[in-house]
Amino acid sequence: MKLLVNFSRGKGRKPIIAQVVRDTGVLINVERAVIDSSEGEALIDVPDDQCRLVSDTMINLGARVRILERGVTLNESECVDCGACISICPREVFSFNADYKLQLVEERCVLCGKCLEACPHNALTLPV
Numbered sequence: 001m002k003l004l005v006n007f008s009r010g011k012g013r014k015p016i017i018a019q020v021v022r023d024t025g026v027l028i029n030v031e032r033a034v035i036d037s038s039e040g041e042a043l044i045d046v047p048d049d050q051c052r053l054v055s056d057t058m059i060n061l062g063a064r065v066r067i068l069e070r071g072v073t074l075n076e077s078e079c080v081d082c083g084a085c086i087s088i089c090p091r092e093v094f095s096f097n098a099d100y101k102l103q104l105v106e107e108r109c110v111l112c113g114k115c116l117e118a119c120p121h122n123a124l125t126l127p128v
């Protein structure tokens with residue numbers, strides 16, 4: 001299960017992900033992170049059965065947490081199978097099948113949004 005975590009990095013704050021790993025014993029896979037001196041946003045992947053434990057622990061440490069159940073979504077009626085999204089995606093979510101129709105593996109998506117900017121037909125959306 002993927003969790004989108006936003007947290008403050010104010011003075012004296014401990015590194016939240018490391019702290020949650022230590023406190024819960026859950027191994028957290030960080031798929032994407034943008035962190036500056038004052039705040040951070042990280043997309044993490046955790047086992048489904050430990051999602052609630054990790055989420056609650058992070059919230060108790062002051063983070064905002066969103067559980068993401070979906071990755072990128074394709075509107076097949078808008079897609080023209082141009083392949084622009086294939087080359088831009090850093091996670092190889094997209095490929096062509098044997099008939100050169102676009103196919104995707106949604107679970108690989110890390111919600112970076114690059115494919116949405118590349119698609120000329122607005123055929124892709126991310127969960128809001």
Ligand code: SF4
Binds near residue numbers: 072093109110112113
């Ligand atoms: S949002 Fe990013 S990771 Fe997800 S499919 Fe688009 S380019 Fe790939």
Ligand code: SF4
Binds near residue numbers: 084102
């Ligand atoms: S960029 Fe858009 S139109 Fe082109 S293959 Fe990808 S989803 Fe389809």
